[in-house]
Amino acid sequence: MAHANNKPNPLVVWLFTTNHKNVGILYLVTSLYFLVVAGILALTFRMQLSAPNMVFLAADSYNQAVTLHGLFMLLWVTTPLAAAFANYVVPIQIGAKDMAFPRLNALSYWLYLASGIVALSSFFAPGGTADWGWTTYAPLNTLQYSPQAGGSLMGLAILLLLSSTIVATSNFMVTIFRLRAPGMKLSYLPLFSIFWLVTQFLLLWAFPAFAAPLLMLVSDRVLGTVFFTAAEGGALLWDHLLWFFGHPEVYILVLPGLAIAGDVLAVFSRRQLYAKKVIIIAVSVAAFLSYVVWVHHMFMTGIHPGLREVFNITTELISIPFGAIMLSYILTLFGGRIRATTPFLFALGSVILFIIGGASGVFNSSVALDVGMRGTFWVVGHFHYTIVGGGITGLIAGLYYWWPKMTGRMFSEKLGKLHFAIYMIGFNLLYFPMHLLYDMPRRIFFYDATTGWGPINMLITMGSWIFASSFIILFINLINSLRHGPKVGDDPWGGANYSLEWNVPSPPPEFNFPKGVPVITAQGLEFRQPWEIKMGITTTGGQQLYGTTALPTNGGSHVAEHGEEHGPHLSPWPFILSIGVALTMIGLVFGVPLLLQGVVIFIASIVGWAWEDVKEKFHVAIEALGEKWPFDRVENVPLGMWFFLFGEVALFGPLFAAYFFVRANSAYTGFAWPLPGQIHSTVMGAISTIILLTSGLATSLALVAIKNNNQRGLKAGLLTAFILGLAVLFIEGFQWAELFAEGYTFGTDIAASIYYLITGIHGAHILAGLLIIIYLLAKAYKGGYNAEKHMGVYAFAIYWGFVVGVWLFTFPLFYLI
Amino acid sequence: MxxxxxxxxxxxxxxxxxxxxxxxxxxxxxxxxxxxxxRYRQPSSSLADGGQDEPEFRIGAEPTRGxxxxxxxxxxxxxxxxxxxxxxxxxxxxxxxxIPEDNPNALHIKVTAFQWGWQFTYPNGRTITGELRVPVNTPIVLEITSRDVFHTFAIAAFKVKKDAIPDRINFAWFEAKEAGEYRIQCYELCGTGHAKMIATLLAMETEQFEAWYGKLSEEKG
Structure with a gap:
């Protein structure tokens, strides 16, 4: 790879790229592909529903089509489409040359693609794929009722997607917080970057929280635990955990599209956003509220009426911040000079459809009306208006808006407007009549003529054809533009004063800013040379910058400024690692040879990646010279680790919550929870605790040592931590083996299930830690760390502290109480 | 209506x-x-200048509007x-x-959902599947559960709906004003038979109901 940066093979570039713009385009193409797949699935089941007594899809095909449509649109289409734009423009909008961790960025993409391929392959597993609806309600999702292996494979695919997202999230947070241009305060960013940051906070808490029940589900299906079959867990355990994730997920889907709508409305009306600060506060409030509304999805489950009233109120409260955002958007247009271009029209469409979706959502927040609405087509209509109408329409506005930036070519305005007209007609014909079917259950594949639902369904199905055909116009327009579109300059829309991406060439060069480092001053945007910034010459008038311009204290000696100083912007390992993971998962169902190949490739890629790092072959050091508030004092790597661990908290939190849930329920079901010491040896647990605490101390000592440039201390500390960690794993394994020998296995009872799951996941974290120590030791022996450069050790120390901390919760729950 | x-x-x-x-x-x-x-739309000819006329916004300016x-x-x-x-x-x-639990006239019926149908058990032990017969103008209290997976019991015409969850009993109540046939249907995806998980609610005049069921008053205690 060393010589590849001169004239690399295009295939090599696309497979091994770590450049945020290339990754963005990969996300764009892939998510649009999945959009087409999931859309075609929808067309098939709309066909089945078009008339009473229809025979087009059988019940099991119908259920699989509905399930895959939902899962794909939610997980593999909407957020990745937003991520495509975020990858492409957010680094430019904040004034960075790339993401903070380019290789992890590539890894996020390839894991995303791998997860999508695994999910699609589940279709071809014997018995088909998941057929329980995207909500995957328990206990229909257990082996007893859905024995097909494709269901388990789908569970694994989602887990893989979630892990891809967590990697991306930590990366984006570090990027947006720490790589901003000098003078670029957070509030100066366009809405897209701001909302994307808010979305990352939502992702960081919601997605790991979804991983927890999925881990339980996969372990139920593969290992035989009893989370969703036991009375103590069962349907309600799944419900709570799913919907805790489920409502933030809605905002994850909607916010990026709405943000684009706001930016586009402002740019094309030539006016400032109305009350931008109110918008920012409102979106933050809405994001927070989304964590305290999940029970409104469970009004019919027989939970306490008082609880329902509380959640009714929190849910209605949500309409206030969103109302404020919509009103600000509308007032933005007041007194503007509006150019009704295609992006503007789609932004407008997004606002209109979201307002309608918001109005129908108020109905759903009402506990009384929900009696009628829940599980009906009203709900289907409502959430398509918000997610597709508000979210996807906004993303399409973004696609048109940034298309000339990404390709350097303009599209046909005529076709764009035609697309918009047909899109709006199709959309409303497709989703509005669903509100009239407020008695028709969702997800039925069949109804008879006596219901009277036939004519409206026919209308809806016709709408689905019109809506789908509008996308053909979109694709024709884009492909035409690629070949024959007129070339555009830096700023085809007149957005240069709005956000940074319109101040660089279309498409931008590898490191985005050929004119120098963008600097935001009281006069506006200027480009300065890096040496000028380092010498403190920040503006033409020599004025101080806004905010806190932290200059590298070490003189920036290892700060790479120009493309030539970077290593090759390519790494094969994210791609190869993802192949390994995908083959491993697919092999679980389709055969051991695939599985073995996958495992070998996976391990090889980990070793290869670590080696690339130890040898420091890949060093696209994206150091910024600008704004880092509020994380001025934390380096990128530890900050990324902190964010990652916040995600980990959101994983372990629901696991512990599940523990308390099933334990509290056992009082009602009459299950005798084991007494302390009855099953798990308290002495053994205490020994593990002491050893783990000691290993934490050893890690801290290693960190202190290297801060003082003490190489031997570093190695000794790491080695000690390694041995102690290994000892804990052995003790843990010994306890498991003993329990198994006594016949106390995964499926013995709910207490056994939760014990094995939590200690198992914790053990996996220890194992991962041990692997990281091996890597750190290898790098330490190569002399890779010194007093200035030891962020890997620092990040590991934080990680290990977290692993020890989780044990301090685990130990009392299983050994003491 | x-x-x-x-x-x-x-x-x-x-x-x-x-x-x-x-x-x-x-x-x-x-x-x-x-x-x-x-009102504020510009003629499309103004696009020709690439939209370069002076906008109100500027990068790095504190938002002043609104x-x-x-x-x-x-x-x-x-x-x-x-x-x-x-x-x-x-x-x-x-x-x-x-729930009119204390209402002495209320008729308590156990509802058991299963893949794929509905079973109704009356206070006198009488059990029928696929049809729920009730007298009009009498509060009916349903004790709803499921034998297998998560279902949702609903009488759409009455706006009565409650989840049927295994190992759990949920309560719902209704009162039919007019004799007639209504549709009971499942509203949560529960497998391949979900669409056909339908039962009939037969609201009957009290005399007719008692002719089928026996005297109501004797059953309550």
Whole structure:
């Protein structure tokens, strides 16, 4: 790879790229592909529903089509489409040359693609794929009722997607917080970057929280635990955990599209956003509220009426911040000079459809009306208006808006407007009549003529054809533009004063800013040379910058400024690692040879990646010279680790919550929870605790040592931590083996299930830690760390502290109480 | 419209109240939006300059536009409206959810959902599948559970709905005003038979019901 940066093979570039713009385009193409797949699935089941007594899809095909449509649109289409734009423009909008961790960025993409391929392959597993609806309600999702292996494979695919997202999230947070241009305060960013940051906070808490029940589900299906079959867990355990994730997920889907709508409305009306600060506060409030509304999805489950009233109120409260955002958007247009271009029209469409979706959502927040609405087509209509109408329409506005930036070519305005007209007609014909079917259950594949639902369904199905055909116009327009579109300059829309991406060439060069480092001053945007910034010459008038311009204290000696100083912007390992993971998962169902190949490739890629790092072959050091508030004092790597661990908290939190849930329920079901010491040896647990605490101390000592440039201390500390960690794993394994020998296995009872799951996941974290120590030791022996450069050790120390901390919760729950 | 059950009547009037406010508010908001777009739209020829005329915004400028007061005031108005809607929701819910447990006339029926059908067990032990027979003008209390997976019991015409969850009993109640046949259907995906998980609710005149069931008064204790 060393010589590849001169004239690399295009295939090599696309497979091994770590450049945020290339990754963005990969996300764009892939998510649009999945959009087409999931859309075609929808067309098939709309066909089945078009008339009473229809025979087009059988019940099991119908259920699989509905399930895959939902899962794909939610997980593999909407957020990745937003991520495509975020990858492409957010680094430019904040004034960075790339993401903070380019290789992890590539890894996020390839894991995303791998997860999508695994999910699609589940279709071809014997018995088909998941057929329980995207909500995957328990206990229909257990082996007893859905024995097909494709269901388990789908569970694994989602887990893989979630892990891809967590990697991306930590990366984006570090990027947006720490790589901003000098003078670029957070509030100066366009809405897209701001909302994307808010979305990352939502992702960081919601997605790991979804991983927890999925881990339980996969372990139920593969290992035989009893989370969703036991009375103590069962349907309600799944419900709570799913919907805790489920409502933030809605905002994850909607916010990026709405943000684009706001930016586009402002740019094309030539006016400032109305009350931008109110918008920012409102979106933050809405994001927070989304964590305290999940029970409104469970009004019919027989939970306490008082609880329902509380959640009714929190849910209605949500309409206030969103109302404020919509009103600000509308007032933005007041007194503007509006150019009704295609992006503007789609932004407008997004606002209109979201307002309608918001109005129908108020109905759903009402506990009384929900009696009628829940599980009906009203709900289907409502959430398509918000997610597709508000979210996807906004993303399409973004696609048109940034298309000339990404390709350097303009599209046909005529076709764009035609697309918009047909899109709006199709959309409303497709989703509005669903509100009239407020008695028709969702997800039925069949109804008879006596219901009277036939004519409206026919209308809806016709709408689905019109809506789908509008996308053909979109694709024709884009492909035409690629070949024959007129070339555009830096700023085809007149957005240069709005956000940074319109101040660089279309498409931008590898490191985005050929004119120098963008600097935001009281006069506006200027480009300065890096040496000028380092010498403190920040503006033409020599004025101080806004905010806190932290200059590298070490003189920036290892700060790479120009493309030539970077290593090759390519790494094969994210791609190869993802192949390994995908083959491993697919092999679980389709055969051991695939599985073995996958495992070998996976391990090889980990070793290869670590080696690339130890040898420091890949060093696209994206150091910024600008704004880092509020994380001025934390380096990128530890900050990324902190964010990652916040995600980990959101994983372990629901696991512990599940523990308390099933334990509290056992009082009602009459299950005798084991007494302390009855099953798990308290002495053994205490020994593990002491050893783990000691290993934490050893890690801290290693960190202190290297801060003082003490190489031997570093190695000794790491080695000690390694041995102690290994000892804990052995003790843990010994306890498991003993329990198994006594016949106390995964499926013995709910207490056994939760014990094995939590200690198992914790053990996996220890194992991962041990692997990281091996890597750190290898790098330490190569002399890779010194007093200035030891962020890997620092990040590991934080990680290990977290692993020890989780044990301090685990130990009392299983050994003491 | 004449509702076949008090629960449906209350639901319908609440629904109409929500529809009215939703339609009025969305219409006003969308009309303002439409007016702004038409009023401030520039001729498309102005696109020819690439939109380079001086915009109001600038990178790095503190946002100056908009009075937060306007946005907050408008939001408060919306908020007040929602408070009103919530209050009426709660009073409707109180009626729909207040199980008449102590009502001596109430008939208690156990509902067991299964893949794929409904089984109804009466106080006298009589059990039928696929059909629920009840007397009119009598509060019916349902004790709903499931034998296998998660189902949702619903009589759409009456606006009665409750989840049927294994290892759990949920309560719902209704009262039929008019004799007739109504549809009971499952509203949660429960497998391949979900669409056909239908039963008939047969609301009968009291005499007819008693002819089928036996004297009601003897069964209650």
């Amino acid at each position: 004449a509702a076949p059950a008090p629960s449906a009547e209350i639901w319908n009037s609440l629904f109409m109240m929500y529809v009215t406010s939703a339609v009025v508010i969305s219409a006003v908001v969308l009309a303002i939006l439409g007016y702004f777009v038409l 009075s937060a007061k306007v946005a907050i005031a408008l939001s408060v108005i919306l908020g007040l409206l929602f408070v009103g809607l919530t209050a009426s929701t709660f009073s409707a819910m109180e009626f729909m959810e207040e």
